[in-house]
Amino acid sequence: MSLAVEAVDVVKIFGEIRAVDGLSFNVKNGEPFGLIGPNGAGKTTALRIAATLLLPTSGVMKIFGLNVVQEATEVRKIITYLPEEAGAYRNLSGLEYLEFMAKFNTRSKDEAQQMVNEAAEITGLGERLKDKTKTYSKGMKRRLLVARALMNKPKLAILDEPTSGLDVLHAYHVREIIKRYVKEHNVTVLLSSHNMLEVEHVCDRVALINKGKVVAEGKPSELKEKFGSANLEEVFAKVIGLA
Numbered sequence: 697m698s699l700a701v702e703a704v705d706v707v708k709i710f711g712e713i714r715a716v717d718g719l720s721f722n723v724k725n726g727e728p729f730g731l732i733g734p735n736g737a738g739k740t741t742a743l744r745i746a747a748t749l750l751l752p753t754s755g756v757m758k759i760f761g762l763n764v765v766q767e768a769t770e771v772r773k774i775i776t777y778l779p780e781e782a783g784a785y786r787n788l789s790g791l792e793y794l795e796f797m798a799k800f801n802t803r804s805k806d807e808a809q810q811m812v813n814e815a816a817e818i819t820g821l822g823e824r825l826k827d828k829t830k831t832y833s834k835g836m837k838r839r840l841l842v843a844r845a846l847m848n849k850p851k852l853a854i855l856d857e858p859t860s861g862l863d864v865l866h867a868y869h870v871r872e873i874i875k876r877y878v879k880e881h882n883v884t885v886l887l888s889s890h891n892m893l894e895v896e897h898v899c900d901r902v903a904l905i906n907k908g909k910v911v912a913e914g915k916p917s918e919l920k921e922k923f924g925s926a927n928l929e930e931v932f933a934k935v936i937g938l939a
Contacts, residue, residue, distance in 0.1 A: 699758070700725045700852055700884040701746060706755035708741050708908075715741040717908030718755070723901075725760075728878045728885040730899035732892050732928065738908035739888035740780065740856055746886060747777035747854050759852055778845040780857040783837070786830035790821060790840050793829060794847070801848040815847035818873055835866025842870055846877050853877075855887040859894065871898050892928035904932050911935045 701723035708716040716738045723729040731739045744750040745757050748768040757764045759771045784793045794815045798808040816825055819839045829837060838858070845853050858874065859867040875898060877883050889895050895902055896916045904912040904919075912919055912935050916928055925931045 699723060700727070700760060701729070701886055702756075702758045703742070703746075704756045706742065706745060706757055707753045708738075708745060708750060709753045714908055716745070716752070719905070719908060719910060721903040721910055721913055723884060723886055726878065726882045726884055727900045728874060728887070728898055730895040730902040731886070731888045731905055732895050732902050733890065733905035733932070735890055737890075737905040739890075739905055741908075742905075743777070743854050743856050743886065743888055746852075747775060748772055749777070774851040775854060776845040776848065776850040776852075777854045778841055778856060778858065780860050782841050784829040784832075784840055784844075787828055789828055790819065790825035790832070790836075791816065793840065794825075794844060797844050798847065811847045815843040818843035818846060818877070820869060833866075835862045835869075838862055838866065838870060839873070842873055846873070846881075846883065849881050849883060852884045852886060855885060857889055858887055859889070859891070867894065874898055892932060896928055902928065904928070904935060906932075906936050 699722045703719055703721050706716055706719040719742055731742060733739055741750065745752050745764060746759060748764050748771050751765060759775060762771045764771050788796065794812045798811045802808045802811060821836060821839060824836065842858055845855065859870045862870065874885055878885055901915050903910045912931065919928065919931045923931045923934050925934060
């Protein structure tokens, strides 16, 4: 079985800025994997390359053995991508939005309806799905969008800061959605976050990124033991020499 994600010496340069600088990591099939680090570390750029939205300057990124540059069309068939600032159509209800998006993923009405039903359950929004999304809080919108990203059971779900800006309860609900879906449907998840404490509760393995490079990689428990730290924030501080 191919690795779900394989990145080898990936570089992305914007003008004089090396947003990603020799990034290498791999994600196993069926695991939730986190790219974590401070804002500006290169996480979003790496995810956009994986999602075929950006071309790497050099290096190789593969999704289930498919090259994201040479086989981008095939890659797009097996992934979903949720940007940090994604939005839903304001004048559609949550249910109408899910129905609209389901049509892009299936040609069968029955299959589309099944997909919408599952997504509706994932959101946990109940009767509020009948309301227009412009009336939703940020947390409600995020739950809707995460459900949209998972409802077609992609081989790989790429989630950029899935709980960014959410309150404690909404963030908890989104984390539980991700953990449950990985376990029940063998969906591989590649997510980014600057919230290192949160990622410990979601991801089997993580790669800590600083200035476009992986500075440490492994299971959260192993990294904490290796660096004698109570949490990943302490690990990161020690790795980059701040502690």
